Amino acid sequence: METATKFKAVFFDLGGTLRIALLEEPYMRHARRKLAEIAGTELPYEEFYQLVEDRYAPYRDWALSENKESGDEELWCKWLLPDHDPVRIRQVCHELSFQYRQSKGRRVVVDGGAEVIRTLHQRGYKLGIISNLIGENEVPDWLEEDGLDQYFDCVVLSSVCHLRKPCGEIYDLACRELGVTAAECVSVADNIKRDIPGAKAAGIGCNIIFDSPEKKHPVRFTEENRPDAVIEDFRQLLDLLPPLV
Known part of the structure; x- marks a missing residue:
């Protein structure tokens, strides 16, 4: 990995990277009940729940093939519950997505x-999601709720901008929000197929892969998806990204 002092900003992926999912059946069952x-x-x-799952499969196929994402209203009114009262579904679509x-x-x-978020912010990096x-x-x-909003200068979500990684445009959007060039940015993520090619195409200066505890299968690096560094403990980022001077 090149010297980190050239970088000014760090982008974090969420699922499997900054956040992980704990498969707690009582919690998940409660959410299924709330959804209904x-x-x-x-x-x-x-x-x-099974009806929603069956309808989500073709939606996901579309989203992955087009690198697009629907907002909550379109997701539930068009894809998942088109046969339900649209007035009600529009009113509760955000809570449906959450549950x-x-x-x-x-x-x-x-x-x-x-700890890593707070420290990198103190070290002078601009942070984004x-x-x-x-x-x-x-x-x-x-x-x-977690008091972390103060540390992030941009939060780019596919459900809001309607673009999905690996399309390079989503990185361009985030860089513009932070006021930095792609070459000045570090991307921290866990999915080499989705996160690395798009970031490289956008010109992101450094790609770090987190060997997430959620990963179930070994990965094989190629020239297209090879990261600049791999970490197994999130705190290792602090060794790779020293304070800015």
Whole structure:
């Protein structure tokens, strides 16, 4: 990895990087119940959840193939619950997205994550988030609740900008918000297929892969997806990114 003093900003991925999902069945089951309750369905909650899952599959295929993401209203009114009362669904679409994501696990900051964020901010780096996910409100709410919003100068979510990594435009958008060039930025992420090619195409100066505890399969690096560094403990970022002078 090149000397870090040339870099001014750090972008973090969320899922599997800055946050990980704990597969706690009672928590996930509660979210499935809430999902059905909020939607106002007459179906048993597990049957309703399976309906949403079945409809989410073609949505995800579209999102991955087009590098696009729907906002909450379009996601639920067009893709997931087009046969439900659109007035009601528009009113509750943000909460539906939140509960659907909670049905996949309870998300927590990775061990050492908050410490790294605070320290890098103190060291003079501009910090941003670039994340592919459904749901427009969950991340801003979480950052505020955890007191981390003060450290981030930009939060770029696919559900808000309607672009998904690996498209380079999402990195361009984040760089403009931070007022830096792509070459001055470090990307910290966990998915070599999604995160590395797009960041490299956008000209991001340094790509660091976090060997996330969520990863279930070994990865094989190629010239296209090879990162500049791999870390196994989030705190190792502090060794790679010294204070700015």
